Amino acid sequence: MGLFDAIDVAGSGLAAERLRMDVTAGNLANAQTTQGANGQPYRRREVVLQEAQGGQSFGSILASASSSPVNGVQVAGIVEDPSASRRVYDPGHPDADAQGYVSLPNVNPVTEMVDLISASRSFEANVTAMQTAKQLFTKTLELLR
């Protein structure tokens, strides 16, 4: 237990928020993709975060033994949004069905932008927390001078 824990925890937060940004960027990039990996229109993806449980490493077991419940955050998984695809009438489109409708991904650019801002702000909050921890650690080291 120490200030390095704070830096590790903030680091886990940075990794999680960066993944959220990556996935959101992927959604935006695929907003018009009518042929995903399975041949179906792309489905919007979302990152689910959970409190880190602590691995099986010696360090984490030691930390849990000394009653420190601090683990940071981890990614529980990336899930697909089950909501329906957008149906747009575009008979000239190669992927249009018999009625002339094309199924477009269930990506709403506005939602994605809001998610992007949220991830970016949370990232900044974690950077600040890490900087503060670093500053405190430097201050403590000055005691040795």
Place this chain on the structure above:
Amino acid sequence: MTLFDTTQLSLEAAMRGSSLRQTLLTDNLANVNTPGYQRKDVDFHAALAAAQRTGETAESVSFNPRADASRTVRADGSGIDADQESAELAKNALEYEALVSVAGTRTSILQIAMGVR
């Protein structure tokens, strides 16, 4: 008669508590987007004050972090308000710096008394 008096030992215990709190607040910030997360905090002031009342030595004080299940501030069940956590983090950092400064000054007084400086 020990080299370090009660004040010095209390300062060190407070630094221990404050750095634990710093880690917990950082954990809260890292989990700001975790659904159902319960905010964690430690009241090290109360633990120290209780120890001083009962005459327990400051070195043996243990701080027990706890999760607050009572409040939910977001629709996804998360109990974290990022602004509030950031403010607490800044306050706690200042408090830690103050503790370090005072502890450092007291140590240098001892060093001067011993003729090290």
